Amino acid sequence: MTHSAHPVRSAIYPGSFDPLTNGHLSLIHRGLKMFDSLIVSIAVNPKKTPLFSVEERKALIRGAVGDDPRVEIDDFEGLLVDYAKKRQINVVLRGLRAVSDFEFEFQLANMNRRLSSELETVFMMTGEDYFYISSNLVREVASFGGNVEGAVPPNVLEKLKAKYAKK
Numbered sequence: 408m409t410h411s412a413h414p415v416r417s418a419i420y421p422g423s424f425d426p427l428t429n430g431h432l433s434l435i436h437r438g439l440k441m442f443d444s445l446i447v448s449i450a451v452n453p454k455k456t457p458l459f460s461v462e463e464r465k466a467l468i469r470g471a472v473g474d475d476p477r478v479e480i481d482d483f484e485g486l487l488v489d490y491a492k493k494r495q496i497n498v499v500l501r502g503l504r505a506v507s508d509f510e511f512e513f514q515l516a517n518m519n520r521r522l523s524s525e526l527e528t529v530f531m532m533t534g535e536d537y538f539y540i541s542s543n544l545v546r547e548v549a550s551f552g553g554n555v556e557g558a559v560p561p562n563v564l565e566k567l568k569a570k571y572a573k574k
Contacts, residue, residue: 417444418498418529421487424449424464425457426563428545430537432471434502437531439477446494447472449482458546458570471560488523497525504533504541 420438424431424447438445449464459467465480472478483490491497499519501512516528532538540558549555549567556564 415443416441416498417446417496418442418500419446419448419487419491419494419496420500421448421450421483421490423452423455423457423542424468425459425542426464426545426559426567427468427471428537428540428542428559428563429557430502430504430533430540432560433534433537434500434531435472435478437534438500439475441529442498442500444477444479445500446479446481446496448490449480450487451482451484453484459566463566467560467563467566470562486522488519488526491526492523497523497527499526499528501528501530502533503530504538 418438418441420435422431435445435447447468449461449468451461457464461482465482468480472480481494487499491499499516501516503509503512512528512530516530519526519528537558545555545558545567548558549571552571555567559567
């Protein structure tokens, strides 16, 4: 009996990652237990002014995940369904921190499914150590000189300190 190799299962983990938090990092590591590879993809919103540029965010994510070949870092503008089609991937990984995330994520997943019936969203609960952390909160605390150590990877912590030291 011959065993054929199973197809490679990839998922897209989209987000702004401005900045990457330990919650995001935990989700990437846990996602790699479910999928053979992950595309961590920065959603570029021209209407928003991010703290870190797309290139800075890519470098911070790469610095935090190391040179794991199973993790690709990319970016996209526009609809996630169009990006997923272009990349030929039909699974999206999303993290849920709290009940407050659920309603928005549920609407998003259902709209994405309306736009593309092939696209499935897999939700993963954020680890209990990180459920209170959001990029917005990290930025706000760091902007006032607060200590966000433990909320973000060490390379991100250094970049945040440098960013806000200039302001």
